[in-house]
Amino acid sequence: MPNIDSEEYEVLLQFLYMAPIGLAQIRASGEISMLNPLCAQLLMPLSKDGSLDNLFVALENIAPDLQHRVNAFPNVSGNICDAMHLHINSSLSGKIEMRVLSLNLLKLTEDRLMAVISDVTQSVKRESELRQSQAWIHTLITGVDDYAWVKLSAGGICLEWNPSIERLTGLTNVATQGAVYSIFFPHSSFNAMGAKDRLNEADRVGWSLDEGWCLRADGSRYWGSCLIAPMHEAGCPAESEHAYCLIIRDISERRELNDSLRRSLHTDHLTNIFNRRALFEAATTELQRWRHSSHSLSVVMIDADHFKQVNDRYGHAAGDAVLRHLATALVAAFSSHHTVARLGGEEFVALLPGINQNDATEITRRICQNIELQSVRVGGHVIRYTISAGVSAMENSVGSFDELLQRADAAMYIAKSNGRNQVAIWEPSVSMTLENESPSRHSQLSFPRHGN
């Protein structure tokens, strides 16, 4: 058998040192046994204590279910995660920015796994743009029976439409004439203000494309793709001359096919509500919309008080039951077009387009009071718990969703310091208080982070 001489060994080493993709070999517990430099570069900003001993620990706030996935994987070997997207707030360049890492996790043997990590931020952005273009083209070339076409005025009033609208929506000519196009959508997910936002978005980027529930005249719903494109020249100054083309397609069938994939990508495994990825995707869209509209956008950061004590005293199964209880309570309290997500650990976030800071605070206070009055029954125990929350509202001085989230987090910290079981609102003095109390705390607000 030929020996690898030292020269060849060195060449192999350098090959791994220079590989422009992150590679790590880990044990089933997540313990890192080998990793190459690029992997260390991608993971170091996520390390809480400056070490890189365990992959699952490094990623626990970003992908809390990795250990669970490995444990639940039934086969002796095979792909556990395939191109799983991890949304992180990285600071590779010194400036905090949202990046997307792609993680592949391959089980080789019972206690040996290979992780491949790469930064796919740019390609994710390109893919998203490409998907929009493809959907647009697909809409144009699909058969005439498949869609309803409506011409809209500058104010979103239906002016003309093709005959298939009645077949698709059940709405007659009389019902459609003069109505705002929001009649095609359930009230809970669409209102007149949202209707104008979509038109503004179409003016700005050339189209507005969205998927969601649509409404038939008989009150039944179908899953539709809705495209709005301006019919006037780009930059036309006279708003009265603006007109738009609205195309609605019933894509219920396709949605069912994609549903399980969509769920697995956007759902938190424990609580069944949206996960971090879904939150950041929704936030990207809502922030863009906010910048070109006049409506409010608020964010609430919610954290279960003394959660560690619940885990320590009643066990992790009880802790999980509390998190599920809290998730259910939050989803019930907010509207269906709001995004309620589990950020990681016991931290939850609600993204509230159309809700101002005062209303967001009022809703959250009610949740706080309700949670205090309720109890969770699990394993013979009756557990009562409380939550603390911080509210922040989008304004021009906020540069990114991350910053908005940090404000909500800072306010939540104030709620915690003031005795928990309460809601605090972000204001400039909040950050100053934190700076004075604990200079290091402010810099730690960048996620991931543990609350308690």
Place this chain on the structure above:
Amino acid sequence: MVFFRNANLQNAFMNLFCNLSFDSPYLLDVIHTMNESQLDGLDFGVIGFDKDCIVHLYNKYESLASGLSRPKVRNQPFFLVVAPCMNNYLVAQKFEDAYNLEVDLDEIIDFVLTFRMRPTKVRLRMLAKKGAALRHVLIERSSK
């Protein structure tokens, strides 16, 4: 510590009387005057690179720790080929900032390096003397 105007005298003095440690406060002032054979005598890794980040010095300790011989490393771009894991705001950016602001850099941080793909906790010392031709990264294994 005695300082000489003449670099050769300084080196001779240091070789004779000083056992330079990783934490030595004098390193910022003297390391850029040391040649590779002098750096080979140190019990921590030293990499010297120029303003374009091209590696010129790679001491024996570092070569043994990384498993890479000098010819494989010398004249290579430091942050691209030799230490991609330091190509971030914690290390690369600090050298760039010090260079642009024309100030000295002498800072120690905890870090994880991947010697032969084994994650290893280290302390990194970043040294850049204003006006010196070479900048240096010093690497000490934390377990020592």
